[in-house]
Amino acid sequence: MSSFGPALPGGSEPVEFTVDLTSHEMLRRTHALAALGPDWDPVAALRGEQEAYDLLYSGLDAEQQRLYDELVAAGVLPRRGGGHAAA
Template sequence: MTPHTPPDPTPHHHTTGTGTGADNGAGADGAGASGELTDFTIDLTPHETLRRAHMMQALGDHWNPTETLHTEETAHTLLYTQLDPHQQHLYNTLTTAGILPTQEHPHAAP
């Protein structure tokens, strides 16, 4: 068997321009000729701000978050009323285990 010789650790950059990936030997995988990864950062703040603005525009002026929350809480309460004994047992088991929120604290995290 032939002994393994490690590659030359010296990078062989041939930068001839602005230093973009195509100029400095960076491969398609984002690694330079030396095998080091290139830092790649994108600031999504402007995109997130635009997304939220579009969402609020789509909801319109008639949207009332307080009324919506009250309606959801009423629906949640109705969902767990008039359960048969087996369903009530399952509900009690799941609330005790912290899988479902209790009626006293419907928004509490487990």
């Protein structure tokens, strides 16, 4: 028995190794930002996402509003539009 564990069939010992994915992650991030382009505005993107959520939860009928309120009370959804789903 070795410090790495029991011997494998055929007398082979397991080999310890590590893989550092740091350089791969940096390359992935570089490609992702390059794909977004130089005109990408993260603040505008977030603002647009918030507006889309507000629209998603607007104009609810009574049953949808009740379910929305339950989900907010349970902490599943954030409160939007000053206490009502319609913003």
